[in-house]
Amino acid sequence: MIEELEDFLENGQADVEEAIRKAAAAEIVPRFRQLAAHEIVEKNGPHDLVTVADRLAEEHLTASLTDLLPGSVVVGEEAVHADASVYEQLAGDAPVWIVDPVDGTRQFVHGDPGFCTLVALAQGGDLLASWTYAPALDEMAVAIRGRGARLNGRVLHSGAPEPGQVLEVATSHPDFTTPDQKRALLGLRTEGVQPRPCGSAGLEYLAIARGELDAIAFSWENAWDHAAGLLLVAEAGGAHRTVAGEQFRLAGGNALPFTAARDEATVERIVGLLQGGHS
Known part of the structure; x- marks a missing residue:
């Protein structure tokens, strides 16, 4: 499986990016600023919301990502909310996709563009790759372990704060x-x-x-x-x-x-x- 993962990280990045964009285009973007009241539910109070977009986007990504990498499993926010035992797959041996279909659901609900879809690939507790997609901002950040990070194709470098700055x-x-x-x-x-x-x-x-x-x-x-x-x-x-x-x-x-x-x-x-x- 290690060789398969290495090959996937080398050649499958674009496929994952396309899968994320398709899920957002199908399930998230059409509902941005278009949600009906009954499509929004409080999970654990007013600051922890879930919408129909969260659920459908996670279902879309679960199907597409496991198709891209046979033998992989998905730990998604909404799946864990429905069945807490799903989280235990993070400690297993299979490659695991970690999915937050709409991160910043509160912002999404309020019509604020500051939300994104998060996908990471890990195995045995080690992070291998990640994708951060903000559809309303048209930003896609990708990181591959040992190969750097990019935003819309441009290399990202965090740098250091200036001495003495707040x-x-x-x-x-x-x-x-x-x-x-x-x-x-x-x-x-x-x-x-x-x-x-x-x-x-x-x-x-x-x-x-x-x-x-x-x-x-x-x-x-x-x-x-x-x-x-x-x-x-x-x-x-x-x-x-x-x-x-x-x-x-x-x-x-x-x-x-x-x-x-x-x-x-x-x-x-x-x-x-x-x-x-x-x-």
């Missing part, structure tokens, strides 16, 4: 944080750091990869929100770490919050602030 950090919404995590995130409220609420997680990661955002600090670990972005940031030159100073694990069990940032020095600074707030 760091802009996108952070979790308070609804998704425990008391301990809230205390940790309070560590970012210090001189030289400007925290702000996050939007679409996938687009925040893209902003880091293109050097427009310095870091994120998130307190939830759903793989579909983070897998694509973590590889994108890493291949653009950035890094990530949990509050315990460890690498983020796709299958879960991470110490939270965790951070991803433009460079290693910024990761170390953010982790230190999170640890200080946690104590």
Whole structure:
């Protein structure tokens, strides 16, 4: 299977990109700013929404991606919501597609173009490739492990913040944080750091990869929100770490919050602030 995966990563990237574009064109774009009230449902409160576009796009991608790579499985947000045991496939041996059909559903529902489709390919907990597609912005970012990251064909390089500049950090919404995590995130409220609420997680990661955002600090670990972005940031030159100073694990069990940032020095600074707030 290793040789098949290598061949797929070498020759199948364009097919995956086409599959993502087709799913978005068929199920997401026609419903943008056209949703009826009954097509929107709250899952866990007003900040956690799902729409008919999420469900149908995930079904579309599940069929097309597994056709492209026989023997692969899919861990998608909506499938896991329906059956939590699906998440366990992240720890299996089969290649796994990690899918968030509409990342930033709240923005999508409100007619804001700041949403995207996230797809990552992993095996044995290792990220191999990722695709971040923002159809309303006409942006497609692709990262392949060891081969760099590109946005609409242009090489992405996260760079490093200028010495002494105020760091802009996108952070979790308070609804998704425990008391301990809230205390940790309070560590970012210090001189030289400007925290702000996050939007679409996938687009925040893209902003880091293109050097427009310095870091994120998130307190939830759903793989579909983070897998694509973590590889994108890493291949653009950035890094990530949990509050315990460890690498983020796709299958879960991470110490939270965790951070991803433009460079290693910024990761170390953010982790230190999170640890200080946690104590």
